Amino acid sequence: MAAQTQFSGGLENAPVDAAHAFRAAMTVMARPGDIRVLSGSEPPAPLSVAAGTLLLTLCDPETRVHLAGGIDTAAIRNWLTFHTGAPLVSAAKADFAVGTWDALGPLNAYRIGTPEYPDRSATLIVECDRLEQSGAILSGPGIKKTARLSLPGIPALQGNAMLYPLGCDFFFTCGNRVAALPRSTQITSEA
Amino acid sequence: MSAYNFAYLDEQTKRMIRRAILKGLAIPGYQVPFASREMPMPYGWGTGGVQVSAATLTPEDTLKVIDQGADDTTNAVSIRKFFEKTAGVETTEETEKATVIQTRHRIPEAKLREDQIIVYQVPIPEPLRFLEPRETETRKMHSLEEYGLMHVKLYEDISQHGAISTAYAYPVKVCGRYVMDPSPIPKFDNPKLEMDAIQLFGAGREQRIYAVPPHTRVVSLDFEDYPFEATKADHPCDLCGAEDSYLDEVIMDDAGNRMFVCSDTDYCRSRREAGHMGRLAEENAA
Numbered sequence: 304m305a306a307q308t309q310f311s312g313g314l315e316n317a318p319v320d321a322a323h324a325f326r327a328a329m330t331v332m333a334r335p336g337d338i339r340v341l342s343g344s345e346p347p348a349p350l351s352v353a354a355g356t357l358l359l360t361l362c363d364p365e366t367r368v369h370l371a372g373g374i375d376t377a378a379i380r381n382w383l384t385f386h387t388g389a390p391l392v393s394a395a396k397a398d399f400a401v402g403t404w405d406a407l408g409p410l411n412a413y414r415i416g417t418p419e420y421p422d423r424s425a426t427l428i429v430e431c432d433r434l435e436q437s438g439a440i441l442s443g444p445g446i447k448k449t450a451r452l453s454l455p456g457i458p459a460l461q462g463n464a465m466l467y468p469l470g471c472d473f474f475f476t477c478g479n480r481v482a483a484l485p486r487s488t489q490i491t492s493e494a
Numbered sequence: 495m496s497a498y499n500f501a502y503l504d505e506q507t508k509r510m511i512r513r514a515i516l517k518g519l520a521i522p523g524y525q526v527p528f529a530s531r532e533m534p535m536p537y538g539w540g541t542g543g544v545q546v547s548a549a550t551l552t553p554e555d556t557l558k559v560i561d562q563g564a565d566d567t568t569n570a571v572s573i574r575k576f577f578e579k580t581a582g583v584e585t586t587e588e589t590e591k592a593t594v595i596q597t598r599h600r601i602p603e604a605k606l607r608e609d610q611i612i613v614y615q616v617p618i619p620e621p622l623r624f625l626e627p628r629e630t631e632t633r634k635m636h637s638l639e640e641y642g643l644m645h646v647k648l649y650e651d652i653s654q655h656g657a658i659s660t661a662y663a664y665p666v667k668v669c670g671r672y673v674m675d676p677s678p679i680p681k682f683d684n685p686k687l688e689m690d691a692i693q694l695f696g697a698g699r700e701q702r703i704y705a706v707p708p709h710t711r712v713v714s715l716d717f718e719d720y721p722f723e724a725t726k727a728d729h730p731c732d733l734c735g736a737e738d739s740y741l742d743e744v745i746m747d748d749a750g751n752r753m754f755v756c757s758d759t760d761y762c763r764s765r766r767e768a769g770h771m772g773r774l775a776e777e778n779a780a
Contacts, residue, residue, distance in 0.1 A: 311607040316501035317509075318499055318505060319500055319503070319552070320552055321505065321508070321509075322501070322508075322551065322553070324502065325508075325512045325549070325550075326550070327554050328512075328516065329512070329515060329516065329519065329550070329692070330692075332516050332520060332707075333519045333692045333705075333707040333708060334560045334707070345709060358502040360509070360512070361509055361512060361513055361516075362509070363506050363509050365506075366508065366513070368618070403778070418637035418638075419633045419634060419636075419637045420527075420633075421521050421524060422517035422518075422521065422524065423512070424517075430752055442737055443524045443669075443711060444669050444706075444707040444709070444710040444711075445519075445707035445708055446709060446712065447708075447709045455624075456572045462660070467671070468521050468524060468653075468671060472516070485519065485520035486521070486522075487520060487521065487522060487669060487707075489648050
């Protein structure tokens with residue numbers, strides 16, 4: 304019984320659940336500032352439903368995952384390994400990193416891609432206490448005029464955008480909701 | 495349908511394609527390498543587009559497939575049947591009703607909406623390939639934003655023909671950074687590349703995926719004194735009378751008679767249903 308509860312909470316109908324989850328992830332990445340519901344998995348605390356589902360949708364033995372700070376528990380390690388088989392690595396090697404903003408930082412620890420292969424960069428999944436369409440003003444690809452999103456650490460994210468076309472890409476998760484910030488988005492802090 | 499995993503591909507393949515799509519959206523116009531799979535159709539028949547569609551579809555989607563604007567040509571019919579069988583999704587010929595549109599070489603005439611996704615089938619994703627055959631070199635050219643060669647090509651068009659003669663696969667610059675091949679759409683469609691829908695591009699044989707998010711700046715390359723022109727045959731459609739749509743020329747007989755018809759069959763049909771008539775409409779109906 305213990306084993307069953309330890310490893311339960313995966314996607315119930317993987318092909319369909321993952322298709323829905325990816326559609327939400329793709330929509331928010333294509334439209335920075337949009338917030339979508341992302342659910343399907345029940346990961347061990349303190350990992351959010353959205354972050355857990357995102358990991359199950361995108362990670363497998365080919366992706367290296369970094370668990371930062373309070374997310375790096377034995378229960379989450381076991382759960383993630385059981386469901387995805389993703390190798391757990393340090394920040395510098397990660398394709399995906401999960402944690403709170405404070406635990407993930409500083410950003411210069413992560414891969415930003417190379418000039419010839421800017422896609423070989425890390426995607427950071429940032430667990431947030433709140434996720435709202437307020438605060439920082441976003442503009443750029445995917446945004447009609449401007450959008451707003453409650454971003455943590457605006458100066459660091461502005462620095463990341465300046466590396467374009469290199470840089471990291473971000474998902475922000477809160478409960479069962481997700482938003483995203485690709486490197487192409489220009490950020491102005493609230494006036 | 496039960497004999498297949500949802501949308502044909504296995505889950506690990508879909509994850510790999512999905513990761514490439516996300517990076518593509520984050521770097522608009524940049525070609526992300528991906529491990530293209532063999533599909534049950536030959537290369538050149540849309541294997542890239544099919545893989546991108548398979549990774550994007552959900553069971554609730556309504557799929558439309560067009561080939562040169564037409565819903566009823568071999569390629570479009572067989573891809574639509576493929577997804578009816580392997581994903582069990584609804585299909586339609588109406589642009590309005592579709593949530594995912596896979597296309598070969600056209601953008602529908604109807605304006606696409608926020609909630610739609612268009613997937614392009616791409617034969618040669620590298621716009622610089624015919625100017626520089628080495629992948630190592632073109633990759634370096636993109637990384638250095640060295641696009642002078644492309645402008646030389648357009649300049650040579652002008653010096654030889656008096657105008658830019660490139661009529662399809664007309665190169666564009668996305669978001670002020672990457673020069674991108676919009677797939678072999680006629681240059682008439684280039685202005686539509688700035689749209690509300692998400693645009694995904696899949697090249698199966700060449701193993702590349704790229705993307706253009708909604709509302710992204712897409713500029714067709716040109717010169718101040720030879721500005722870009724979205725051209726079409728100077729005719730109205732002979733069936734529906736539309737003057738704003740891209741036309742196909744059809745040879746009617748050995749005497750050289752010909753007609754012009756909308757390349758977008760759904761657009762033409764919906765206009766005829768609304769009572770619009772072109773030069774040959776009645777004859778054709780009889």
